[in-house]
Amino acid sequence: MTALDLIDRKIVAELMRDATLPISQIAEKVGLSQTPCWKRIQKLEASGVLTGRVALADPLQLGLGVLVFVEIEAPNHSAEWREDFTRAVDTLPEVMEVYRMAGRMDYMLRVAVTSMSAFDQFYKRLTDAVPIKNVTSHFSMERIRFSSAYPVDTRNR
Structure with missing residues (x-):
């Protein structure tokens, strides 16, 4: 298990809420500038904390009711x-x-x-x-x- 500090946890929480947010908005929400925020996201991906980014679909709209x-x-x-x-x-x-x-x-x-x-x-x-x-x-x-x-x-x- 990877030890996450407060900023890492905030980044993960923001990405789980909306993975389409631009880096600038994530950085602002977690109190970082864009470059350090992007580097942390890359580190979280490389360490396996973040395993992918997907779009969530409504099963009813897909006919899977x-x-x-x-x-x-x-x-x-x-x-x-x-x-x-x-x-x-x-x-x-x-x-x-x-x-x-x-x-x-x-x-x-x-x-x-x-x-x-x-x-x-x-x-x-x-x-x-x-x-x-x-x-x-x-x-x-x-x-x-x-x-x-x-x-x-x-x-x-």
Whole structure:
């Protein structure tokens, strides 16, 4: 883990809020001039703190109005099954996120699809690709809050 000072944390917080801000605005918000601010951003990218800059899209505007959280129970916990599962989910573009979990389920997937029938097709492709002991799907009724910004502490300590 990279140790971040207050200015680094402020830069990261600003970029997570809006990665399209010009360097001049970020520098002003964090109390630096442009060149040192740009050098810090480059350092944050090189160290892996900043992993990319993307545009966030509204899934409804893209026709992806069905969000499903899929719980997977593995038939076993072998390295071979994990590798097969990882390869399988990598081929399914509907899978937005995959987490290996502790607790009663082994994996949690966040899946975005256009419709219930599209989810059924996804489910068939997933279960045909790799043996799975149990699948439980939870359909989101409403997205109440969403953020891609982590809660970075920008207070002076």
